[in-house]
């Protein structure tokens with residue numbers, strides 16, 4: 048009997064990639080044991096007495112050093128159940144309660160749009176690997192790697208976050224990528240290279256002489272980069288970032304969500320910080336349920352993203368009271384989104400990154416456990432000093448509180 052299954056929508060596959068957890072899935076077939084960063088078992092695909100089959104929860108992949116089988120959760124189901132790709136996606140969708148959307152025959156335009164997206168993903172992935180490889184060159188070791196080492200970033204952290212180095216060159220990435228067969232217009236659309244103003248023929252690398260932070264989507268694909276300068280050049284911005292592209296919409300993305308999602312779910316709490324290095328410092332301190340909104344206050348789509356994994360957000364504020372007051376409006380949006388909000392501030396103008404490095408991992412974790420205030424209490428404390436002196440400030444405080452409370456949907 049032959050049955051032709053209709054095509055699955057790419058959204059269904061995306062959702063499966065977002066929620067499928069390699070550790071849970073493999074554990075159903077072979078028991079995993081933790082050793083170092085990874086989990087190990089005797090390989091289910093070949094006969095062996097000592098474990099050479101590894102699972103990386105951080106990367107959501109498995110790899111056998113004996114027989115070479117490797118891949119993501121979907122590939123694992125294909126390998127172990129002998130299923131096709133589509134069957135494996137259906138199998139996992141059922142397991143995780145994901146609605147399966149079928150898709151009709153695609154129009155040529157839809158096919159073109161889809162293959163353009165695929166090409167952008169490939170270009171971003173190529174650039175990620177390129178920047179990682181550059182950390183191994185003499186220049187990359189001397190400049191990029193030594194910066195990361197100085198910050199205490201471990202090899203595991205470099206790997207989990209795909210940190211890299213963009214060399215001091217106008218066309219290192221462009222030349223390598225074209226040699227590898229990537230098209231120039233794809234590299235342009237991916238935001239990896241730029242055209243010189245008034246001379247479209249002159250194309251050059253966007254990221255030069257900087258360390259690179261790979262920005263992943265929720266299923267772990269590279270979609271953009273942030274890049275930090277290491278020289279003292281005051282004319283250059285400290286960070287430059289990928290522009291908006293077909294696959295990167297800044298307002299929909301949270302830095303670190305891929306590395307954090309499992310822990311956010313397990314802890315039922317998501318720490319919200321400002322920058323890339325805050326996220327990484329917290330991982331180094333053993334706190335993995337953390338994401339960064341990249342400076343701006345949260346958008347509705349970012350809030351929805353967090354809500355898939357938890358209904359609790361703890362905002363880590365840095366800076367002075369004035370800065371904190373300015374960002375309170377963003378919090379009302381989180382409350383409106385139906386999330387519970389707590390807040391933490393740091394003493395002496397420290398941010399999570401500097402405070403974690405100052406006090407060390409254990410004291411930092413203890414501070415996080417004890418410092419959270421519910422949001423109403425937090426606002427009262429924040430405005431208390433001036434409200435005590437000034438009746439008008441008192442009225443303003445009460446109004447602010449009432450606004451926040453009115454945003455909490457839950458009676």
Ligand SMILES: [Zn+2]
Nearest residue numbers: 090093111114
């Ligand atoms: Zn094997």
